[in-house]
Amino acid sequence: MAKDTNVKHHEPLFHVVKRDDMPSWQAWLVRFATIAISFVIIGFISMSLTGKSFGDTYELMISGVFGTLFKGGSTIMLWKYLQEIAVLLCLALALTPAFKMKFWNCGAEGQALMGGLAAIFCMIEFGGKLSEPVLICVIAVSSIVAGAIWGVIPAIFKALFNTNETLFTLMMNYIATQIIAYYVYIEGGGSNVINPVSYGNFPKVGNNDYFVNIVVVAGLIVLMYVYLKYSKQGYEISVVGESQNTARYIGINVKKVIIRTMVISGALCGVAGMLLVAGKDHSINTNLVGGQGFTAILMSWLGQFSPIVMTIMTALIVFLRIGVSKVADASLLNSSFSEIIVGFVILMVVGCEFFIHYSIKFRSKKEVKA
Amino acid sequence: MKKILAVALAALMLFAFAACGGDKTNTDVAPDDDFKVGFIFLHDEQSTYDKNFMDAAKAACDEMGVAYAQKTQIPESKDCYDAAVELIEVDGCDVIFADSFGHEAFLMDAAKQYPDVQFCHATGNQAHTAGLKNFHNAFASIYEGRYLAGVAAGLKLNEMIEAGTITAEEAKMGYVGAFTFAEVISGYTSFYLGAKSVCPSVTMDVKFTGSWYNEQLEKEAAEALIAGGCVLISQHADSMGAPTACENNNVPNVSYNGSTLAACPNTFIVSSRIDWTPYFKYMIECAQKGEEIATDWTGTIETGSVVLTDVNTAAAAEGTVEKLAEVKAQLLDGTVNVFDTANWTKGGETLTSYMADVDFDKNYAADTEVIEDGVFYESKHRSAPYFDLQIDGITLLDVNYG
Numbered sequence: 001m002a003k004d005t006n007v008k009h010h011e012p013l014f015h016v017v018k019r020d021d022m023p024s025w026q027a028w029l030v031r032f033a034t035i036a037i038s039f040v041i042i043g044f045i046s047m048s049l050t051g052k053s054f055g056d057t058y059e060l061m062i063s064g065v066f067g068t069l070f071k072g073g074s075t076i077m078l079w080k081y082l083q084e085i086a087v088l089l090c091l092a093l094a095l096t097p098a099f100k101m102k103f104w105n106c107g108a109e110g111q112a113l114m115g116g117l118a119a120i121f122c123m124i125e126f127g128g129k130l131s132e133p134v135l136i137c138v139i140a141v142s143s144i145v146a147g148a149i150w151g152v153i154p155a156i157f158k159a160l161f162n163t164n165e166t167l168f169t170l171m172m173n174y175i176a177t178q179i180i181a182y183y184v185y186i187e188g189g190g191s192n193v194i195n196p197v198s199y200g201n202f203p204k205v206g207n208n209d210y211f212v213n214i215v216v217v218a219g220l221i222v223l224m225y226v227y228l229k230y231s232k233q234g235y236e237i238s239v240v241g242e243s244q245n246t247a248r249y250i251g252i253n254v255k256k257v258i259i260r261t262m263v264i265s266g267a268l269c270g271v272a273g274m275l276l277v278a279g280k281d282h283s284i285n286t287n288l289v290g291g292q293g294f295t296a297i298l299m300s301w302l303g304q305f306s307p308i309v310m311t312i313m314t315a316l317i318v319f320l321r322i323g324v325s326k327v328a329d330a331s332l333l334n335s336s337f338s339e340i341i342v343g344f345v346i347l348m349v350v351g352c353e354f355f356i357h358y359s360i361k362f363r364s365k366k367e368v369k370a
Numbered sequence: 371m372k373k374i375l376a377v378a379l380a381a382l383m384l385f386a387f388a389a390c391g392g393d394k395t396n397t398d399v400a401p402d403d404d405f406k407v408g409f410i411f412l413h414d415e416q417s418t419y420d421k422n423f424m425d426a427a428k429a430a431c432d433e434m435g436v437a438y439a440q441k442t443q444i445p446e447s448k449d450c451y452d453a454a455v456e457l458i459e460v461d462g463c464d465v466i467f468a469d470s471f472g473h474e475a476f477l478m479d480a481a482k483q484y485p486d487v488q489f490c491h492a493t494g495n496q497a498h499t500a501g502l503k504n505f506h507n508a509f510a511s512i513y514e515g516r517y518l519a520g521v522a523a524g525l526k527l528n529e530m531i532e533a534g535t536i537t538a539e540e541a542k543m544g545y546v547g548a549f550t551f552a553e554v555i556s557g558y559t560s561f562y563l564g565a566k567s568v569c570p571s572v573t574m575d576v577k578f579t580g581s582w583y584n585e586q587l588e589k590e591a592a593e594a595l596i597a598g599g600c601v602l603i604s605q606h607a608d609s610m611g612a613p614t615a616c617e618n619n620n621v622p623n624v625s626y627n628g629s630t631l632a633a634c635p636n637t638f639i640v641s642s643r644i645d646w647t648p649y650f651k652y653m654i655e656c657a658q659k660g661e662e663i664a665t666d667w668t669g670t671i672e673t674g675s676v677v678l679t680d681v682n683t684a685a686a687a688e689g690t691v692e693k694l695a696e697v698k699a700q701l702l703d704g705t706v707n708v709f710d711t712a713n714w715t716k717g718g719e720t721l722t723s724y725m726a727d728v729d730f731d732k733n734y735a736a737d738t739e740v741i742e743d744g745v746f747y748e749s750k751h752r753s754a755p756y757f758d759l760q761i762d763g764i765t766l767l768d769v770n771y772g
Contacts, residue, residue, distance in 0.1 A: 067460040074459055080452050185771045189734035192549065192771070193446065193472045196479070209448075281447040285472065290445060325443070335414040335442040 014362045027356045034352035035316065038345045045341070046324070050331035057327060064326020065319050081322060083210035083280070086217035087272055089314045091289075091296035093217075093224045093307060094268030097261050099297075100228065100305050102241045103158065107169030109293030110176035111150045111266045113286075115273025117180055118146035120197065120284040123277070124187065127199025135200045136278065143274035144267045150176060151266015152259060159255035173293070180286045196282035213279040220268065225307040237261055269293070302349055313349075320345055405464055405658055407431060407438040407650075408457030410450060410477075412470035414442040417583050418627040419608045423469045423492070423646055430650030436658075439463060446472025454480035458487055465490065465657045467650070481505040488657045492646070493553070495754040496730045498666045508649050509753035510669030513560035514701050515642030515676040517708045519624045520564020521697050522640045522681065522690050523602055526622050527569045529687035536601055538571040544595025545576045546588050546605040546612045550769040554578075556748055556755035557606045560708050561624070562764055567706075567713065568693070573763050575600055578770035585609040596621050598767075613638065622685055629679040639686045640694075641679045648674045668753040671702060709746035714761045721746070726756040 022030075046057045062070070067077030091108045098105040122139045130138065154168035188194050205211035228234040240247045240257050247254050276288055299317065303310025324338035407427075415421040424440070431438045439461040441453045450473040457463040458480075467490045468477050474494035481489040481502050489505045491497070497507035527541045543565060547554040558576055565572045575595055579587040588611025592603050596619050604624040605612040610633060616623035617634040625634075625641035649669055656663045669675020681690050700706035711720050722744075725736035728751045738751050748757050760766065 063460065067456065076455060076459055080456075191471075191551070191734075193475070195475045283447065283475070285446060287445050288447070325441075329439070329441055332440075334416070 011363050014360050016358050017361050018357065019359045020357075022356055030352055030356055031349065034348050035345070038348040042320075042324070042341050042344065046327050049333060049337070050327065052327075052331070060327050060330055061319075061323030064323045079208050079210050079214075081318065082214045084318045084322065085311075085314050086210070086214050087275055087280075088292050088296055088299060088318060089311060090217045090220060090272040090275060091269060091293055092299035092303065092310050092314060093220055094265050094272065095296055095300045096224065096303075096305050096307070096310070097228065097234075097237055098265040099300050100241050101237045101258065101261050103155070103258060103262065103265075104166045105151065105154075105169050105262065105265055106166050106294070106297065107151065107154065107172045107266075108269045108272075108296050109289050109291070110169070110173035111147045111269030112273035112276070112289045112293055113173075113176040113180055114150040115143040115147035115270025116277040116284050116288050117176075117183060117273070118142040118270070119200070119274045119277035120194070121183075123197040123200035123282070127197055132200070136202070139200050139274060139278050140271075143270045143277075145270070147270015147273060148263045148267040151262045151269060155259045155262030159258045177286050180284060180288070184285055193285070194283045198282070200278055201282050202279040210279065213275045216271070216275065216279075220271070221307045221311055228305070228307070233257075233260070298346060302346065317342055317346070404462060405436050406462055407436060407654060407657075408454070408461060408463030408466045409438060409440040410444045410453050410457070410466065410468040410473060411440060411442045412444060412446070412473070413583070417608050419582060420469060422627055422643060426646035426650055427467075430647045430654065433647075434651060434654050436654055444468075444473070446470055446476070448476060450476035451480050454489070455483070458484055464488065465653060467491070467653065469493075478502060478505055488653070488663055490649075490653050490663065493754055495728075495752055498752050499729050499731075503662075506653075506663045506665055506667065507753055508653075508664075508667040508669070509749065509755070510644040510649075510673075510675040511671070511749045512642065512644050512676055513556050513708050513748050513755065513757070514671055515644075515678060516557050516561040517564035517567075517701070518678055518694055518697060519604065519640055519642045520561040520566075521568055521694060522564075522686055523561070523604065523622075523624050524565035524568035524572060525687040525690050525693060526602060526639060526685075527565065527572055530601060531569075540599070540601065541569055541572045542600050543572060543574045544592065544598070544600030544603045545574055546591045546595070546603065546607055547576055547578045548582045548607045548770075549580065550578055550766070550771055552758040553755045554606050555759070556757035558604075559714075559757060559759070559761060559764065560748075561604055562761075563708060563713055564697075566763065567697075573765070575765050575767050577767045579607055580770035581607070583608040585611040585614075588612045589615045592616060593619070595767075625679075631679075631682050635682070635684065637685055638682045640681045640690070643677060643679070644669065645675055645677045666753050668749045671698060707745045709748055709757060711741060711744050711746060714763075716759055716761050718762065721759075724759070726751075726758070728752050728756055 043054050043057055047054055050057065065077065065081050067073060069075055069078050091112060095105055095108055119139045122135065122142055126135055126138060150172060154165050154172060157163040157168060158165045184192060184194055202212040236252050236257050239252060240254055244254050277284055299310055299314050302313040320342050321338055324341045325335060328335055328337040409427050411420045411423060413420045415424055427438060439457055441457065444450050444453045450468060454466050454477060457466055465488045469492050471493045474491050474496055477489050477491050478496065478500060481504050485504055487504065490508060492508055494507045497505050523543060530536045531538050531541060545558045547558055562574045575598060577591040577595060579591055581587060588605065588607050588609050592612040592615035595603060602622045603612055603616050606626055608627065610630065613623050613625055613630040613634045616637045621637060622639055623634060623637045624639050627643045629641050631638045649667060653663055678694065697706060721741060723739060724741045724746065726738055726740045727734055727736050728738040740747055740751060740756065746757060748755060
């Protein structure tokens with residue numbers, strides 16, 4: 001037989017190669033460049049839709065977030081901005097230990113709702129009967145417990161029967177929503193609305209409604225950072241997340257870690273619910289968390305499970321959400337515009353992670369000839 | 371993943387459409403002095419409820435030549451208060467309007483904070499007891515519009531009976547409601563009474579979806595009603611669900627909040643809606659002149675707040691237009707009262723007295739006598755509806771309080 005010279009090695013146009021060699025400063029440069037580029041792109045998108053100039057678009061966006069702050073006006077919008085960051089960040093922080101353990105907690109929404117329910121229940125039932133400081137302590141404890149219970153139920157089933165936690169936590173959201181709907185019906189006398197309760201509200205600091213919320217979450221950032229990075233439990237979470245077998249081998253009680261971590265995750269979600277009820281609305285409805293429990297999943301991932309990075313990413317995304325809404329409202333654009341823009345930026349950031357961890361090798365002509 | 375994909379596709383489409391934009395009106399440019407109106411909307415123009423307000427806001431402000439700012443997608447929470455504060459502090463608005471029932475308490479908080487700014491709120495019920503000088507409620511006697519729409523429905527039923535398609539006993543209508551609240555009960559009862567005024571044998575089944583906007587549920591509810599023998603459908607919910615189900619099944623439909631003629635050319639009869647333009651103009655005029663805005667304002671047919679769309683002669687019975695004009699005149703001169711107790715019974719008896727929960731309080735107690743001289747006067751003691759009786763002839767297939 002003749003030599004097999006006719007066989008062509010068909011090499012694809014390009015292939016993807018994993019790379020671990022990008023230094024972290026370079027990776028950060030890529031990330032910042034991506035964000036900068038996305039901001040330029042969204043500026044142009046907004047321009048083409050609204051007919052405003054690039055500068056005006058960004059001026060609107062900044063005035064949407066900070067109000068008249070930079071023109072010597074009030075700080076009221078800045079506090080609102082920080083409050084929005086605080087709640088979303090609180091939920092993202094709550095999810096992080098669970099995610100690090102590769103436990104996909106999609107139930108932040110429901111856990112926060114139950115925390116909120118506990119808070120409003122205490123405000124209505126004990127308001128006026130207990131002194132305010134005592135009442136706020138009762139609210140804090142019951143919200144944390146309620147969120148923890150809602151989080152630990154799926155964890156127990158996961159630990160004992162290996163149920164699918166994604167579905168389980170998701171379904172717990174629907175149950176929580178219905179419980180709130182029922183509670184609102186009872187308390188609202190069929191009107192579907194609970195009027196704000198004046199007891200058990202977090203105190204104003206200065207003229208500021210949200211100061212307490214912001215301080216609480218700022219504290220949580222530090223606590224979570226220390227917990228994940230320096231505590232033994234934080235280390236156990238990492239090991240269980242990497243490999244349950246390794247964890248078992250080195251003598252970690254995996255079931256215990258799963259349950260304990262979900263108690264923490266649920267409890268922090270409960271805190272977010274409390275911040276929303278006692279620190280903001282002083283009332284409740286099924287829309288209390290407003291889907292932020294799901295946005296928080298993205299925030300936790302975008303922050304690469306690091307509380308510091310998460311804070312930066314959350315600040316960025318909330319800036320876009322508020323700022324672009326302002327652009328949309330001022331130009332009579334549909335409000336979905338802001339969601340599209342936020343989605344676009346998230347996509348860009350996720351996309352850049354791909355290029356940080358992988359490189360694309362194109363087919364070179366030399367190889368084809370050889 | 372799916373969500374991200376959807377977002378990515380949307381972003382791509384945005385690029386594609388980017389070229390078509392570029393010519394939007396800019397509402398930030400004030401045509402005259404610094405008088406400015408701020409609007410707070412629960413959703414955006416994709417909800418027919420909010421679109422109705424948004425169209426009226428634009429019409430009124432354009433006509434009066436005043437600038438306005440709007441904030442959409444504002445939930446019924448402290449966010450409403452924050453939005454009001456932003457509209458005042460940042461945009462410099464002098465009047466604030468919010469369009470959803472649950473906004474009320476939060477708007478009142480803002481009203482206490484800013485006594486020099488006027489606050490107006492649609493569908494609420496607390497202004498007349500709150501004692502705030504700068505907080506006002508408004509609604510319209512939409513039950514009159516629904517009564518007229520009901521007359522059109524009754525005429526259609528009569529036509530079907532005469533044609534032999536159905537017997538007089540089979541004249542059953544279906545109604546898709548959002549929640550079992552007074553606002554919806556008042557609406558479907560007036561619709562039913564309108565139909566009954568021309569077609570005495572009519573009965574009605576009602577189903578509730580538990581949502582103001584849920585296309586799928588509304589469609590399913592309408593289909594279930596049709597399957598249950600209803601030969602005409604009307605609805606009090608904001609999506610195209612029920613009208614679409616009617617068009618698919620060739621069942622006549624009396625719509626709400628605007629014409630559905632384009633999507634349902636064969637089945638759309640007529641639609642009633644509240645036109646908020648007169649109220650907005652009144653509100654702006656008062657605020658500009660520094661006059662007091664009524665604490666509790668009720669729009670009527672007379673003020674132009676309660677309107678019907680054009681009748682679709684392809685689907686409506688013959689003579690509908692003439693009959694509607696006649697009944698409208700009777701409503702205007704007071705010879706016809708929608709909730710005249712002579713025309714309806716509860717448990718087989720005619721009511722002579724009824725205490726309704728008109729004043730807002732914690733106990734939701736019935737506090738006001740609303741039947742006078744044989745008429746249940748809706749929207750007299752406050753603008754928001756309080757008729758919540760289950761009258762004979764209407765069967766609730768389910769209830770939903772949200």
